Amino acid sequence: MTRMRADLLALTDDSLISLANRGIFKRALKENASAPPALTEDADGTVRVRFADGTETTLPPGATLEAAPCGCGATSVCRHRVMAVLAYRDGSPAAATADDPDAGPERSSTRELDHETAAAQPPWSPGEFTDDQLKELLGTRAFTAARRAHRAGYRATVCRATASDPVASVELSAVTVRFLVPGDLGYARADAARGARTDAIALAVWAFRTADAADARASRLEVSVGASADGSGAVAAAASVRDPLTDLLNDGVAHAGPALPAVFGAAQRTLDQAGARWPHDALTDLLDQLAAYRDRSARHDPLHTAALMTELVARHRAASRSAVTALGTEEAAQTPLRHLRLTGLGARITGNDESRGVEIYLAHHDARLVLALRHDTTNAEGAEPPSAASLGNRRTGAARLRDLAAGNVVTESAVRSANRSVRLANSRVARTSVLPSAGDWSTLPPELLLTDLDAESDRLAALPPALIRPRVHGESVRAVVVTDVTAVHYLPGDQRLEATLHAPAGTVTLSHAHSGVAPGAVDALAHLLAGESGPVRYVAGALRRVHGRLVLDPTAVVAGDTVHVPCFATADTALPPTTHPDDHSPLTAAVTAALALTAEVPHRGARHLPPSWFTRAAESAATLRRLGLPTAAATLTTLHESLSAPTPPTPLDTWATTHLRLLLTADQL
Structure with missing residues (x-):
């Protein structure tokens, strides 16, 4: 039939x-x-x-x-x-033919011809739906709301149907829309809860139209939609941060006056009102670093402080050159999601004696991205900080954190934000179930489960610099299929465990440093990598490209049929014997030293640099030039000359250019 x-x-x-x-x-x-x-x-x-x-x-x-x-x-x-x-x-003929091993050569040739014909044609696009069809489906009110959002402008990631995922989809700021049936608008589905984000389907269709006009064949494309999305107000708000940044650079974190945080606070409010989400978040982190130094907290890091200052300058520069997406002016609303299934990819614990935070990473299968659930706790003054194991036993809603990090989650109460954070609302009607996982991550989408690390390295190298990319949680978290583990070694000076993980194609360096808030993680990782709990099948973690190689900071390990979350482990076993690492590259050492040198400028202050700084800067520039990095050496020399002039000009742009060049050089080594 x-x-x-x-x-x-x-x-x-x-x-x-x-x-x-x-x-x-x-x-x-x-x-x-x-x-x-x-x-x-x-x-x-x-x-x-x-x-x-x-x-x-x-x-x-x-x-x-x-x-x-x-x-x-x-x-x-x-x-x-x-x-x-x-x-x-x-019962369809296509299904029968595909499943019939005795199908004749005529049918086989016909199938091959059909595939070749389909490949020669542009893929079906939801952009073909008309506005009349959208208005009929959504109703006048939702369609009018969508038009308002279109006039304001928004960003979207368009994913066309492929062999691995035959469903076209669009990722908006806080919701994903999937077109389940080609040509049938009735089967368009947003993962928002019923009644929330009713305008999303129209926004997704318009995003496809923009993508079709830009490149009708690209399988994945980021687009800006809407004619009025110039973001001039956000650009002006980003510029308001420059004056206090200049004061901070000149005086230094070590000599910052008590009025400076208040000035930054005013700029922060301006960024928030203008919808410049990413500079706002970066400035929030910078203020936290200033407070950490004032409180003599161990969480203060001069290198991180310098990177945040550079990011604020870089985002303003990019936005001034029409790259308004560097400011994150897209809608930052929270969106309740409909029935959702998530897979725990582990967790990370951060903090100090005053506070602790647990960030849990959850793979969203349908949207093909990772969401992050954050749980923070503040310690009472004089009280003993909670242990890593006790943090894992704490609950968000009805679920324990360690169960969420290592289990399969089915929920109807999730609320997602534009920065990909998610929270599980307490609800008697919309419940959350957490089932134990046997570690079968093979069902994860290929965007999240990596088998070809060489291809992933090329993808990461082609990305825009992190300093101007969207500030989203869990962006770099991936799971890696592991075929072998070699070269396990511990670096006593760095208190860091490293190993080489082999995937079906390519390798990645596992690297995890000891932390006082999760003291058992390094020990637990060493025993897992030694195979004491069974063969290592998968490792999840934050994947980044550092000095030309892939580095994975693990959040979960699947050994045997169990998902292990190292950050919740107790420190009750000794490290097993390890091998000796290879020596670090002199090129890497030179760039690292130059970054530390330029980070001293905002820490000490341009007005308070000792004479030894200028000597070390000249030596560092000479080293970079000798090792074949003339551009990095030239920018460092320019900074040296600017700061040593009798009447130095305002050094913010010169310093930011130097530090930015060194950061990008380190990423590309």
Whole structure:
């Protein structure tokens, strides 16, 4: 029988799961296998299905699964509707041909020709939907709201259908829209909860139109949508930070007056009002560094402080050259999400004796990105700080943090922010379930589960500098398929454990430093990498490209059939024997020394530099030039001359250019 319903044939397993849920889908598969339903198709395309329990389901053409009548009386997508689609798909000629090992050469040649023809054509685009269709689907109110957002301008990431993911999608600031069936707007789905972000589907369609005009064949493309998204107010707000930054550079963190934080606070409010989200967040971190130095806290880091100051200058420069996306002026709203399944990719503990924070990383399968759940706690004065193990036992909602970090999460109470942070709201109706994981991460999407590290290294090298990229949580967290672990060694001076992880293609250096807030992590990692808990199958963590090599700071390890989260481990075992590391590159050492030198300027203050600084700067520039880095050497020399002049000019731009050049050089080594 020839199947006429292309909409039903286009519904993939993942699409059916998103329309119903994984439990209903698995039950439908099981019942179809044990008692296949009787299926007929009318001349007009109406599909009628009768099940063994007597229930009848009708799938009329032009109606979505939710609107299809079913004898069970369910108002949502029930197992009968899912079973009907599965039965229809299983009986299609395309499915039969693909599953038939005895298919003749004629059918094989036909399939190859079809694939070649499809590859030669541009992929189907949701941009083909008209505004009239959008208005009819969304209603006047939601369509008007979408038009307002379009006039204000927004950023979106457009993902066209591919062999690995046949569903076209668009990632907006706090919601992802997927077009489950080509040409059928009724099957467009946003992962926001019902009633929230009703304008998202229209924004996604308009994003596809912009992407089609820019490059109709690119599988993934970031676009700016809307004619009025010039961001002039945000650019002016970003410029307001420059004067206090100049004062900080001249006086130095060590000599900053008590009025400077108040001046920065005023600039922070200006950035917030203008919607310059990324400079606002960077300035928040800078103020935290100033407070840490004032409180003599161990969390103060001169290198991090210098990088934050450089970032603020770099974002203003990029925005002044029409790259307004460097300011993050997109909507920063929080969006409640509909039924969601997440996979824990571990956690990280940060903080000091005054406060502790746990950041848990959760893979969002449908959106193909990582969300971060943050849990902070403040220690009472004089009280003993909580241990890492006790932090893991604390709860957010009804779930323990260690269970979230290592389990499979199914929730209807998640609220997502534009920076990809997520929180689980307390609700008696929308519950959150956490199931233990057996460490089968093979179902993660290929964007999150890496097998080709060489390709990932090329992708990271092609990204814009981190200083002007969106400030989103979990951006660099990935899981890596591990085939072997070699060269495990401990660096006593750095208190750092390193190892080489081999993937099916390429290698990555695992690197994790000891931390007082998670004292058992290094020991636990060493024993896991030694294979004491079973073969290492996957490692998740923050992946970055440092000095030309991939480095992974682990958050979770799958050994055997268990997901281990090292940061929650107790320090009760000694490190196993390790090998000796290779010597570091002299090029790396030279750039690292130059970065530390330029970071001294905002720490001590340009007015308070000792004579030895100028001697070391000249020597460092000579070393960089001798090692083949003339541009980095030239910028450092320019800074040296500017600061040593009898009447030095305002050094902010000169200093920021030098530090930025060294940061980019370190990333590209």
